[in-house]
Every structure is written in C-alpha cells, then in structure tokens.
Amino acid sequence: MPLEPFDFVGFYNLLNCLLQLNYIDDQRQGITAMKTNNAAIAFLSEYGHTSLVNLGAGRMLNRIDNHIRLMTQLNLTYYVGIDCGPYIKLTSPNIFLDSHAMTELLTGYYQGEPQKFWEGVKVFPQTWVEELEGIHCAVVVCQRVYPDCRWEQAILSMTPKLVLQEDLHGCERQQLRGRGYVRTWIKIRKYGLQPFRPWPIFPWERNLLLWRRRDFGDEEILVSRWKVLWRLCEWFIG
Structure with a gap:
C-alpha cells in the first residue's frame, strides 16, 4: 500500500x-x-502594621508555634504567608508542634473562639520577597531560608519591630547586625519562644535567632539589674 x-x-x-x-x-x-502579587502588596500596605509576615512560608504552613506566641504577645491581627511557589496549603499535620498548648493560647487570645485565628490567616503564593520592599510589617519570620537567599535589604526596608529566624542548620542566615537591629535573648525568654528542632548534641541550642529593632521595646533591659551585661552582649554579639 x-x-x-x-x-x-x-x-x-x-x-x-x-x-x-x-x-x-x-x-x-x-x-x-x-x-x-498586587493583592499581597495591597493587603500589607494597609494591614502590615498589624501583621506577622512569614517570608518563604513554603507550600505548607508548619511548626508555627513561635509565630503564634509573637502574634499574641504583640497583639497582632493577621498571619501572612508569602512564597514564590504556586500554592501554600493551610492544612498540615505539623501545623503546630504542640497543638494542645497552641489551642489554649489561641482560646485565651480570641476569648474562647480559637477558630478565629484562621480568619486572620492570609497566604499569597507566587510572590517574591523582593516585591515587598518598602512595605512596613510588624514582625517578619524567616523559616528554613534556602542557601544564597539574601533578603536583608527587603527585610530592612520593611522596618519590622522583630525578625525571627528559625531552622538555621544548612540555611541562609540573614545578617542584620549593624543595620539598626540587635540580637535579643531577653525577649526570647519574655515571649516564651521554644527551640526549633535543635540538635540533641547541643542541649542549650535553640536553633533560632530573634532580632530587635533598636528603637523598639528595650524596657526589659532598662529595668534589669544586668543592664550593663545585656548592653555589652548587644554591642559585641548583636
């Protein structure tokens, strides 16, 4: 044929x-x-001052216990997740490390209605951290930042009161020293932040860093009997 x-x-x-x-x-x-992207910028431009922003939240929110502690201590309204990926899932078996403690904390914060927390959760996938430059946010969280991701310029432009970095092993640390921020240990204790997957061979390790903007809330140091020691720690290490 x-x-x-x-x-x-x-x-x-x-x-x-x-x-x-x-x-x-x-x-x-x-x-x-x-x-x-426009939605993220528009939302944070209006509500950034009362938001905790998780930069690089990943495709699934998880282990956000310390984030909730900061939200409730600072009386914030919104939990915002930002990631360049195509989606961010809210449901996860590891959303909380200690579900019982977080339920109690949220129950007290929302006056018996812990489910109201989810009404304040906003996620914005397909959004790059650099797009948020210049937008003020109350608290910034960096969790498991990939190597070579340098977000210092974006973070500094957001002028957060506190910057929490978690899961530091093998991840990129954002260096804010000498740029208007100091590392704070006293606020880690004040806010009750718990170690984030520390190495068992170092029982004292927390695997997290908390940075404080110099003009924000140093009253604990001012009234401390160890004021000089804390200032020296900030000067040498922070």
Whole structure:
C-alpha cells in the first residue's frame, strides 16, 4: 500500500495552534501571578502594621508555634504567608508542634473562639520577597531560608519591630547586625519562644535567632539589674 504524503501544512498549523494555546496559558498564569502579587502588596500596605509576615512560608504552613506566641504577645491581627511557589496549603499535620498548648493560647487570645485565628490567616503564593520592599510589617519570620537567599535589604526596608529566624542548620542566615537591629535573648525568654528542632548534641541550642529593632521595646533591659551585661552582649554579639 503506497504511503500518503506527509501533510506538512497541516502539521505546521497544528503546531502553531498548540504554541498559541501555550502562550495564552502562560499569559493567564502571568496575569494570575500579577493579581496575587498586587493583592499581597495591597493587603500589607494597609494591614502590615498589624501583621506577622512569614517570608518563604513554603507550600505548607508548619511548626508555627513561635509565630503564634509573637502574634499574641504583640497583639497582632493577621498571619501572612508569602512564597514564590504556586500554592501554600493551610492544612498540615505539623501545623503546630504542640497543638494542645497552641489551642489554649489561641482560646485565651480570641476569648474562647480559637477558630478565629484562621480568619486572620492570609497566604499569597507566587510572590517574591523582593516585591515587598518598602512595605512596613510588624514582625517578619524567616523559616528554613534556602542557601544564597539574601533578603536583608527587603527585610530592612520593611522596618519590622522583630525578625525571627528559625531552622538555621544548612540555611541562609540573614545578617542584620549593624543595620539598626540587635540580637535579643531577653525577649526570647519574655515571649516564651521554644527551640526549633535543635540538635540533641547541643542541649542549650535553640536553633533560632530573634532580632530587635533598636528603637523598639528595650524596657526589659532598662529595668534589669544586668543592664550593663545585656548592653555589652548587644554591642559585641548583636
């Protein structure tokens, strides 16, 4: 049976159609991402002053116990998750390390209605940290930051009162020393922050850092009998 000649024109038209569909899909994704980014910027521009912002939250919120402690201690309203990935899941079996303690804490904070916490959770996937430069936020959290991700400039421009860094092993530490921030140990104790997956070979390790903006809340130091010691620690280490 003789072979029919290959229809180059038909193949070209089909290929061109597929390319156009792919282009349209890319455009739609770009529009969606832009809308998401604009939503994050718009929301934080209005509510950043009462928000804790988790930079690089990942595709699933998890182990946010210390974040909740900071939210309740500073009387914040919103928990905001930012990530460049396509989605951020709110449901996770590891959302809290100590579910019982967090339920009690949220029950007290929301006057018997802990579920209200979820009304204040806002997530913005497809959003890059650098896009938030210049938008003030009350607290910034960096959890498991990939190596070579340097967000200092963006964080400093957000002028947060506190910056919490967790899960430091093998991850990039944001260096804020000498830029208007000091490391604080006394506030780790004040807010009851718990160690974040510390190495068992170092029982004193917390695997977290807490930075305080120099002009924010140093009353604990001012009234401490160890005021000079704390100031020396800030000067040498912070």
